[in-house]
Amino acid sequence: MRGVAITLACFALIAVLLAWSRWIARRRLASLGHATLAGACAVVAAFLWVVTDDLAGFDPVRPGVAIAELHFNATGPGNYRATLIRLPMGGVQVFAMPGERWRIEARTLQWTGLARSLGARPVYRLQQLESSPAAGTAAPPAGRRYALTDVAGVDVWARVRSSALGSRYARADVVEVPWQPMTDGAEFTVTIEGDRLLIERIDVSDRVLAPLSR
Secondary structure (H helix, E strand, C coil): CHHHHHHHHHHHHHHHHHHHHHHHCCCHHHHHHHHHHHHHHHHHHHHHHHHHHHHCCCEECCCCCEEEEEEEEEEECCEEEEEEEECCCCEEEEEEEECCEEEEEEEEEEECHHHHHCCCCCEEEEEEEEEECCCCCCCCCCCCEEECCCCCCCCHHHHHHHCCCHHHCEEEEEEECCCEECCCCCEEEEEEECCEEEEEECCHHHCCCCCCCC
């Protein structure tokens, strides 16, 4: 999409030059036509550029492939440290998680219509990690909510969600796992399958350390 934006920007520049040459030649109507074309190309190119910047924060959905790991370690009564490892790049984030339960949320874009026919693939973005007290209790410690993505500029997902025009080309969904208990030493993998966010607990005993080479 960024390549299309660059191509349109080049067309806009060429149209500006043509409009100027037509103006010098006193062909006012032709100059106005080229100036209008230049403006239209520039507006579309700018829009596609900012849309591409936002979409760069999404990753392609790969069925059956884990997108993250979560590790929990107790730091005190009702308090945990959560380590989120984003896969496959391995980016690490660490969060203080008061409470007894956790859940994670992602946003997805499923392309439809013309976008899908042009080969656009479903994408996702991890959006939020949250903790809360145990079910049925209102006692401290209170839960906490962390945004996993900073959205600056155009929020394509929100535009699709709220716009009838946007929904013609994509479907914007929220996928999350049910509340899960936090326990010391627990480890999970997170996977997206279609319109579902799935977790699987890692059996630490299955981890095998490779022997060190001498």
